[in-house]
Amino acid sequence: MVAPVRFELLAVDSGSAARSGLLHTPHGTVETPIFMPVGTQATVKGVVPDLLRAAGSRMLLANTYHLALRPGEAAVEQLGGLHRFMAWDGPILTDSGGFQVFSMSDRVTLSERGVAFRSHLDGSLLDLTPERAIAIQEALGSDVAMVLDHCPALPAEKAAIAEATDRTVRWARRCKEARSRPDQAVFGIVQGGAHADLRGECAERLVEIGFDGYAIGGVSVGESPEEIRKALDVSTPHLPSDQARYLMGVGRPQDVLDAIAAGVDMFDCVLPTRNGRNATCLTMQGTVRMRNAAHKTDPRPIEEGCDCLACSRFSRGYIRHLFLADEMLGPILASVHNLAFLHRLVSRAREAIRAGRYVQFRAETLEALGPSSVK
Structure with missing residues (x-):
């Protein structure tokens, strides 16, 4: 069989x-x-x-x-x-x-x-x-x-x-x-x-x-x-x-x-979607809390260079507004971004493995992520 x-x-x-x-x-x-x-x-x-x-x-x-x-x-x-x-x-x-x-x-x-x-x-x-x-x-x-x-x-x-x-x-x-x-x-x-x-x-x-x-x-x-x-x-x-x-x-x-x-x-x-529903987004520069007042008029995407739906079309300021207004689109966009982040991470890991440089990739990525930085 x-x-x-x-x-x-x-x-x-x-x-x-x-x-x-x-x-x-x-x-x-x-x-x-x-x-x-x-x-x-x-x-x-x-x-x-x-x-x-x-x-x-x-x-x-x-x-x-x-x-x-x-x-x-x-x-x-x-x-x-x-x-x-x-x-x-x-x-x-x-x-x-x-x-x-x-x-x-x-x-x-x-x-x-x-x-x-x-x-x-x-x-x-x-x-x-x-x-x-x-x-x-x-x-x-x-x-x-x-x-x-x-x-x-x-x-x-x-x-x-x-x-x-x-x-x-x-x-x-x-x-x-x-x-x-x-x-x-x-x-x-x-x-x-x-x-x-x-x-x-x-x-x-x-x-x-x-x-x-x-x-x-x-x-x-x-x-x-x-x-x-x-x-x-x-x-x-x-x-x-x-x-x-x-x-x-x-x-x-x-x-x-x-x-x-x-x-x-x-x-x-469940981390990417649970975090997304709680206004927490994963980025290569650390964790971003979308409810923070610092994002009120921020025109940037959740993460520069990310091509997910949330980052390609909406600003941090808008997504923060969605969460404060208790609009369901906020958790959806944050969840989509977090999923895209993890999928991109493992995709890059696959590329590094095939190139024989995973150890270097992992070290560089861990350094970029930092211990537990929140923004």
């Missing part, structure tokens, strides 16, 4: 583990490294598909837990599957609901069988087993489905993290055994907290089971950048070089650059 998703390695940087390639999927081929905007409920908040395309988006992420609750995977399937449902003809990855085990822990009952959620909408029960997680994602029809994993809250004792890691592997095996769609890839997820031995063992056990790609999980739950780098350094060497590597839930520019240097191919995060 031909793999539903295939990773093609094109180049590896001469001074780091950074790599560039192609991810071939049933809904098209995308270049890696790639940043995937998050469309939790089958929509990237405030940004229609045409604007996503124009900003540089090529692959999106949607959320299994939320779509299972509303409108329900059966409704999505009856309406033609997730791609038609959200009018997106490019690749889509769906997460499994594993992150909600962490983020909604007060609504979760966890057992070896799976996870029972009390809906945040109406209190109804969602029984999510590894088999059910795969069935939901198969009904949604995404290109990449994620196994159900146990993402423990940190900090935690090593014994608790080891237990969650073991459960993640057992659930991953059940997910693989439950899959039935030949046109949908399934990715395993490496857990293990900050413990090198647990992450290494988890990765090796998942590779032994065999998946179409591998994700590094449990690194967006409050760790420091140093802890994220450590998790990457101890995980990626254990993963196959001829398959895609996906870092879940990371989108801060500095963290993306570090992860690319460690050999990661795929990223997702």
Whole structure:
């Protein structure tokens, strides 16, 4: 059987583990490294598909837990599957609901069988087993489905993290055994907290089971950048070089650059659109707060040289006005800019990798971004 998703390695940087390639999927081929905007409920908040395309988006992420609750995977399937449902003809990855085990822990009952959620909408029960997680994602029809994993809250004792890691592997095996769609890839997820031995063992056990790609999980739950780098350094060497590597839930520019240097191919995060809705814009000169009084009569774009819709047509002064007037166009334009910024960042990273100068590119970019400058 031909793999539903295939990773093609094109180049590896001469001074780091950074790599560039192609991810071939049933809904098209995308270049890696790639940043995937998050469309939790089958929509990237405030940004229609045409604007996503124009900003540089090529692959999106949607959320299994939320779509299972509303409108329900059966409704999505009856309406033609997730791609038609959200009018997106490019690749889509769906997460499994594993992150909600962490983020909604007060609504979760966890057992070896799976996870029972009390809906945040109406209190109804969602029984999510590894088999059910795969069935939901198969009904949604995404290109990449994620196994159900146990993402423990940190900090935690090593014994608790080891237990969650073991459960993640057992659930991953059940997910693989439950899959039935030949046109949908399934990715395993490496857990293990900050413990090198647990992450290494988890990765090796998942590779032994065999998946179409591998994700590094449990690194967006409050760790420091140093802890994220450590998790990457101890995980990626254990993963196959001829398959895609996906870092879940990371989108801060500095963290993306570090992860690319460690050999990661795929990223997702709500950061660009969440920041956009909160009037915070990413630029190569630091973070720009669009509500600041300094922008009241500023004729410049959010970022000089950016060709996104927001920067090519509107001034900082106008966008500030939109936010102060509580007009929905403000968050839309700021979100579009932030997405374009991250897509441009990874595009330049791809170019640097192919030229064998990623180490220099990363150093120059980190220096330009600064520690945490706000304007």
